[in-house]
Amino acid sequence: MTESDTGLRERLVDVGVELLASEGLPALTLREIARRAGVSHGAPRRYFPTHLELLSAIARRGFADLADRVGRTPDEDAGPRARVAALARTYLEFALDDPGMYELMFRHDLLESGHLGLRETSLPLFALFAGLVGEVRPEADARRTAGALWANLHGIAQLWRWRSLQLAVGDEDFAPLLDAALTAHLGAENGR
Incomplete structure (x- = not known):
């Protein structure tokens, strides 16, 4: 070329x-x-x-942007729970800042198509997330717990975009919902 x-x-x-x-x-x-x-x-x-190949190239940019944002979250000096919380907040902010890209990135047909190694681009982010969840909850199956937390975050992102959660819970900031999701999946912070 x-x-x-x-x-x-x-x-x-x-x-x-x-x-x-x-x-x-x-x-x-x-x-x-x-x-x-x-x-x-x-x-x-x-x-x-194919159209899927072009969409995959566009989605790859989204994963690169998300990975860049993740790379700017707190460093190794922060504890694993604080890092999970920071990654979760980064994920929600990304989803809300760029909803079209967010929707494209997680289309099953793109991830399954194998174009441009899109699946291999997304899996390291999940592995990082699951590894940190495993540090917070060593007794749990880290991949499943991280998957459940990720599904919860995805739901928060979608429902927040639709303004359904603001109506249901009366919040205009997703931070209390994020805290509730983290507590539900990781346990109370510092045993509280």
Whole structure:
């Protein structure tokens, strides 16, 4: 692939990321991405033979962004529970800041497709999360406990976006719900 090919491939992904942020998942068509990138509607197929491959490349950017945010959470000096809490908050903030990308990243068809190693991009984040959960709850099955906590966080993110939780619990900050989820899955902080 030439440098100009690489440039156009990246531009198509950039346009997809921008389109996703501004108009959401339904707007992510090959034709619209091509139009906004200023190329023929068939040009994306040169780099991404299927729509799923282009969507996977866009989702990969989301996982890179999430991994970058995770990399900026508290360091090893913080205890494992504090790190789990920071990662959970980072995850919720990401989901709420970029809901279109969040929705795209966790589409089953993309993760199962194997395009661009998307599954392998997402699993290290879960492994980090599960490892920390295991440090907090060494007696528990860390992967299952982390999976349950992650499912809880995913539900909080979705219901918060829909404003259902604010209506149900009367909070305008998700922090109390996050604390409740952490306590439910990890136990009370410092044995309280």
